[in-house]
Amino acid sequence: MHTTKHSSTLPAHRYTLVVDLDRCTGCGACGTACAVENNIPPANEKATERTGTVWMRVLEAPASSAAGGPTTFVPIPCQQCDNPPCVDVCPQRAIEYDPRTGIVGQIPVRCLGCRYCMVACPYHTRSFNWWSPEWPAGMESTLNPDVSVRTRGVVEKCNFCVQRLQAARAKASAAGQKEIDPADYVPACVEACPSRALYFGDAADEKSEVAVLSKDGESFRLLAALGTGPKVFYRSSDPVVRERLSRTGVTRG
Amino acid sequence: MDDTLIGRGLRRTTLPRFLLWLVPWAALLALGVYAVYLCFAVGLNQTNMDNRFAFGLWIYLDLTVIALGAGAFFTGFLLYILKKKELKAVINSAVVIGFICYSGAVGILMVDVGQPLRAWFTFWHPNVHSMLTEVTFCLTLYLSVLAIEYAPLVLKNRRVKEVPGALVLEHQLHKVMVVFAGIGTLLSFFHQGSLGGLYGVLRGNPFAFRTHIGIWPTTFFLFILSAAAVGPSFVLLTTWLVGKVSKKRLVSPEVFQTLAKISGSLLLVYVVLKGIDSLIWINTASAKTGVQVSSFYAHPPFGTWVLFAEVVLLGLVPAALLLSRRVRARTGLLVLAATMACAGVVLNRYVMTIQTLALPSLPFDSFLSYSPSWQETAAFLAVLGYGVLLYSISFRWLNLFPEERELATKG
Amino acid sequence: MLPGNTDFIVDPAHLIFLGVFALVLVTVVGTLAYAIVSARRAVARGQAASILWHEEFEELPASAKACRHDLTGETPGRRCERAFDCKGCETHARLVAEAKPLPSIDAGGFFVLADRLYHRGHAWLKQEEDGTVTLGLDDLATRLVGKSAALDLPAVGERLAENGPAFRLKAGKARVRVVSPVTGEVVETGSQGMGFLLRVKPDGPLDTRALLSGREAAAFFGRERDRLQLVLSAAHGVPALADGGDLVGDLSSAIPAEDRDRVLGEMLLEA
Incomplete structure (x- = not known):
C-alpha cells in the first residue's frame, strides 16, 4: 500500500542530491561534516569498515577503464528513494517517508534494532549502532543540540539534515513566508564539499540546478533497474564510469 | 521423589544416569547463557554480524527451527481437524518439539534485536505491510497456543494430577483442543508464510525477490508447504532418535508409515511448485532488473549445485523415497529419507538467509563472507542444549508416547 | 494498535490485520477461560x-x-x-x-x-x-x-x-x-x-x-490373567506360567517387591 502511494504521487517538494563524480576527490570532508552535524560519535576502537556508524560513506569504485585510469570515488548517503524498500519492511514504523519532501526519515527512538531495513536496502547506507556512543571528555560540548543522540542497538542513516529544513521552515514562518528560502536549507555534506561536487535542491522546481543536472544525459542513479527511485543522482562525463556504476553488482562474476 | 513422577507402567533409567545425561546439555546451555549475557551487557558487537551482513546465524536458526517445529501444528491439524487418529501416538512429542523450537526461536530473536525491551512497539505501532510484523504477531500468539497445548501433558503427570482439579482441567482442555489446533494451524500458516515473505518482498534484492500472488510473494506459499512437508519428517526423525537413545519402542511402525507418506506427498507437491517457481524466476527476474539469474550462481561457493541440491538431491529424491513402500518397510532407509527431507529445507533456509546477503549488490561491492563469532555459535548451541534438556525432562516425567506402555508389555 | 493511539492508522489493511489478530486473541483467551470455568464447575458439581x-x-x-x-x-x-x-x-x-x-x-x-x-x-x-x-x-x-x-x-x-x-x-x-x-x-x-x-x-x-x-465375568478374568502374565513376563524378562496353568494363590508374595508398584499400576488404577 505504501508502495503504490509513493510511486503514483510524487511529493510536492523533491529534495535531491546530485553528486558530480568528476569533481569528487575522495577527501571525505562530506562524511566528517555529516558526523559533526548529526552527532555521530567517534568510531569505537574495535569498529571496522563494516561495523562503524557512517551516514555518508565515500567508496572507491574500480578504475574507470580496463587499462587502469583514475579511481572514481563515490559518496553514498541514504539514496532517499521515492519507492523505499526499507519503509515497507520496518515492523513498527520507525522509518517514515515524508510525502511533502520525499525525505525518508529514521526514528531511532522507535527502532527495535531488528536490522530488517538494512537487509532490504540495496545501497547499504544504513548503520546499526554496534557500540554505545561515546565521546572523549570535553567533546560533548561540540554536540549539535538540534539532533538527538542515538543509543546502542538501533539503526540510523542520513536524512538530508532534516533539522536544517525545520530550522529553515521556522525562519520562513517567523518572517511570514509560506515557502523556505532554498539557500537556508543545505545539508552539511554539501556545505562542506571543498570541490563543489555536491549539488542539493528541490527537483520539484523545474528550474533548479538539481532538476536540470539530474535530467541531462550525464546523470544516472545507482541500481536504477530495481525501481527504488533514488533522489541521489550521480553524474560523470566518462561514459565508461556511467556504464560501470549503473550496473547491478551481482553481474560482475 | 523422582520415581513417583515417572508415569505408571513406564520404565526409565535411574536418576543418577539421567542427571549424568543432562550434564553436557546443561553445560551447553550455560555457555550460551553467558554468551547471551555478553550480548546484552556489552552489545551486539559481540557478534560477527555487521552493517552489510545484518542477519546471520541467528536468523538462519530461527527460520530453520520454525520450519522443523512445524510438525507440531501440522500433526495437530491432521489429528484434530482431519481426524488421523493414528497420529495420537506422536502428538504429545510433536507439541513438545514445537514448543522447544518456537520458544528457542523467540528467545534467540530477543537477543538478536538491538533493543529487545522495545519489542512491544511492534504491537503498539504495527506496520501491517511488513512481513516481520506478521511474524511477530503470529509467533507470539502461537507460542501461547503451544504453551496451552503443553499444559495438559504437565497436568497428567502422575503427581500433578493428584492436585484437585488438575485432571478435570486437563479433560476440559482436551475437549477444546480442536479449537487450539485450528488456531494453531491458522497462525502457523501465516507465520511460516511470512517468514518466507521476509525475503520474497525484498524489492532491492533480485536474488530474493519473487513474483507476488495477491499481496504475498511466492516464497510465502513455498515456506508454508515446505514446513508442512518436513514437519512430519522431523517428528519421525526425533521419535526414532528418542527411541534409539532410550532403547525403547515408542510408537508402532504404522505411525512411521503414516508420517512418511504425508511428508513424502507434501514434499513432492513442494518440489514441483518450487521447480515451477524457480523456472518463472529464472525467466522473469532479468526482465525486470536486467540481472541474469546465472549471475547469482557465479559467486562460489554458491553455484547452481545449490539449486540442484535443494530441488533434486534433497527434494525430489527424499520425496520419492518416502513415497516408496519398499523404502518405508526398512526403518534405516526411512530415517535416511526423512533426514534428507529435513536437510533440504534446512538448505533452503540457509540459501534464503545467507546467499541473499552474501551476493554483491552495488556495482563496486564484492561477494561477502561472514562467519559467526563464538558468542553467536554458543547461543545457537544453547538452543540445542535447552531443547534436549526440556525434551529429556518431558520424556522422563510426562507421558509423551501413549503407545509406549502397551508396546512395552507386548515385549 | 488501539484506536486513540497517537499514530493509529485507519485503512483497510490495518483494520483487517488488527481485526483478525483481535479475533484470534479473543478466541484463544475465550477458549482457555471456557476450559478453566467448566473445569471449576465440574469440580464443584462433584464430577471430578x-x-x-x-x-x-x-x-x-x-x-x-x-x-x-x-x-x-x-x-x-x-x-x-x-x-x-x-x-x-x-x-x-x-x-x-x-x-x-x-x-x-x-x-x-x-x-x-x-x-x-x-x-x-x-x-x-x-x-x-x-x-x-x-x-x-x-x-x-x-x-x-x-x-x-x-x-x-x-x-x-x-x-x-x-x-x-x-x-x-x-x-x-x-x-x-x-x-x-x-x-x-x-x-x-x-x-x-x-x-x-x-x-x-x-x-x-x-x-x-x-x-x-x-x-x-469368567471370560474377563481369563483376559486379565493373560494380561497379568504379559506384565509379569515384561518385568522378569522370562515368561511366567509358560504352560498356561493356573496362577498361584498368593500372587502378591510371588511378585518381587521392586516390580509390585509397576505390576499393580498396570492391573489396577492408581490411587
Whole structure:
C-alpha cells in the first residue's frame, strides 16, 4: 500500500542530491561534516569498515577503464528513494517517508534494532549502532543540540539534515513566508564539499540546478533497474564510469 | 521423589544416569547463557554480524527451527481437524518439539534485536505491510497456543494430577483442543508464510525477490508447504532418535508409515511448485532488473549445485523415497529419507538467509563472507542444549508416547 | 494498535490485520477461560471422579477395553468406547434382547460367584435382600494386593459415585484405588474377614446393566490373567506360567517387591 502511494504521487517538494563524480576527490570532508552535524560519535576502537556508524560513506569504485585510469570515488548517503524498500519492511514504523519532501526519515527512538531495513536496502547506507556512543571528555560540548543522540542497538542513516529544513521552515514562518528560502536549507555534506561536487535542491522546481543536472544525459542513479527511485543522482562525463556504476553488482562474476 | 513422577507402567533409567545425561546439555546451555549475557551487557558487537551482513546465524536458526517445529501444528491439524487418529501416538512429542523450537526461536530473536525491551512497539505501532510484523504477531500468539497445548501433558503427570482439579482441567482442555489446533494451524500458516515473505518482498534484492500472488510473494506459499512437508519428517526423525537413545519402542511402525507418506506427498507437491517457481524466476527476474539469474550462481561457493541440491538431491529424491513402500518397510532407509527431507529445507533456509546477503549488490561491492563469532555459535548451541534438556525432562516425567506402555508389555 | 493511539492508522489493511489478530486473541483467551470455568464447575458439581474414570479408561491399552460381548465371544474384537457404561449402549441392549446362548468360557482359575456382579475396576457387587448392596474386591485383585494390604475404607455416611473411588488399598509402596460400581451412601463398613468391604444404600432403583456376571465375568478374568502374565513376563524378562496353568494363590508374595508398584499400576488404577 505504501508502495503504490509513493510511486503514483510524487511529493510536492523533491529534495535531491546530485553528486558530480568528476569533481569528487575522495577527501571525505562530506562524511566528517555529516558526523559533526548529526552527532555521530567517534568510531569505537574495535569498529571496522563494516561495523562503524557512517551516514555518508565515500567508496572507491574500480578504475574507470580496463587499462587502469583514475579511481572514481563515490559518496553514498541514504539514496532517499521515492519507492523505499526499507519503509515497507520496518515492523513498527520507525522509518517514515515524508510525502511533502520525499525525505525518508529514521526514528531511532522507535527502532527495535531488528536490522530488517538494512537487509532490504540495496545501497547499504544504513548503520546499526554496534557500540554505545561515546565521546572523549570535553567533546560533548561540540554536540549539535538540534539532533538527538542515538543509543546502542538501533539503526540510523542520513536524512538530508532534516533539522536544517525545520530550522529553515521556522525562519520562513517567523518572517511570514509560506515557502523556505532554498539557500537556508543545505545539508552539511554539501556545505562542506571543498570541490563543489555536491549539488542539493528541490527537483520539484523545474528550474533548479538539481532538476536540470539530474535530467541531462550525464546523470544516472545507482541500481536504477530495481525501481527504488533514488533522489541521489550521480553524474560523470566518462561514459565508461556511467556504464560501470549503473550496473547491478551481482553481474560482475 | 523422582520415581513417583515417572508415569505408571513406564520404565526409565535411574536418576543418577539421567542427571549424568543432562550434564553436557546443561553445560551447553550455560555457555550460551553467558554468551547471551555478553550480548546484552556489552552489545551486539559481540557478534560477527555487521552493517552489510545484518542477519546471520541467528536468523538462519530461527527460520530453520520454525520450519522443523512445524510438525507440531501440522500433526495437530491432521489429528484434530482431519481426524488421523493414528497420529495420537506422536502428538504429545510433536507439541513438545514445537514448543522447544518456537520458544528457542523467540528467545534467540530477543537477543538478536538491538533493543529487545522495545519489542512491544511492534504491537503498539504495527506496520501491517511488513512481513516481520506478521511474524511477530503470529509467533507470539502461537507460542501461547503451544504453551496451552503443553499444559495438559504437565497436568497428567502422575503427581500433578493428584492436585484437585488438575485432571478435570486437563479433560476440559482436551475437549477444546480442536479449537487450539485450528488456531494453531491458522497462525502457523501465516507465520511460516511470512517468514518466507521476509525475503520474497525484498524489492532491492533480485536474488530474493519473487513474483507476488495477491499481496504475498511466492516464497510465502513455498515456506508454508515446505514446513508442512518436513514437519512430519522431523517428528519421525526425533521419535526414532528418542527411541534409539532410550532403547525403547515408542510408537508402532504404522505411525512411521503414516508420517512418511504425508511428508513424502507434501514434499513432492513442494518440489514441483518450487521447480515451477524457480523456472518463472529464472525467466522473469532479468526482465525486470536486467540481472541474469546465472549471475547469482557465479559467486562460489554458491553455484547452481545449490539449486540442484535443494530441488533434486534433497527434494525430489527424499520425496520419492518416502513415497516408496519398499523404502518405508526398512526403518534405516526411512530415517535416511526423512533426514534428507529435513536437510533440504534446512538448505533452503540457509540459501534464503545467507546467499541473499552474501551476493554483491552495488556495482563496486564484492561477494561477502561472514562467519559467526563464538558468542553467536554458543547461543545457537544453547538452543540445542535447552531443547534436549526440556525434551529429556518431558520424556522422563510426562507421558509423551501413549503407545509406549502397551508396546512395552507386548515385549 | 488501539484506536486513540497517537499514530493509529485507519485503512483497510490495518483494520483487517488488527481485526483478525483481535479475533484470534479473543478466541484463544475465550477458549482457555471456557476450559478453566467448566473445569471449576465440574469440580464443584462433584464430577471430578467420573472424569478421572473416563480419562483413565481412555488411557487403557486397547486390549483392556474389550467389550463384554467380546469376552463372551459374541462380538469378537469389539472394543468399548463408553468407559464400560453399558446403560446407553445400543449394541448391548440388542444383544441382551437377542439373548443368544453364551459359548462356554474358561474361568482361568479364579472364583466367579453366581450371586455377584463384577465391575472392571476389580470390585464386585452383591444385591442383599434388604435392598442394600455389598461391595468387595474380586479374587484376582485380592490375590494381587495380598493379605497384608492396608485397607482405606470410607466412613459410614459418605457418598459413593458410580466409577468414583470406593476404597483404596496400600500394598508396600503401591497405592491403588478401586472404583465403585454403584452410586449411593455407605451404611456399613466391613473387612476382608467379614466377606464384604462396604455396604451401600443405592440411590433409587439399582441399575446393574454395566456390570459383568457369570461367564462374562469368567471370560474377563481369563483376559486379565493373560494380561497379568504379559506384565509379569515384561518385568522378569522370562515368561511366567509358560504352560498356561493356573496362577498361584498368593500372587502378591510371588511378585518381587521392586516390580509390585509397576505390576499393580498396570492391573489396577492408581490411587
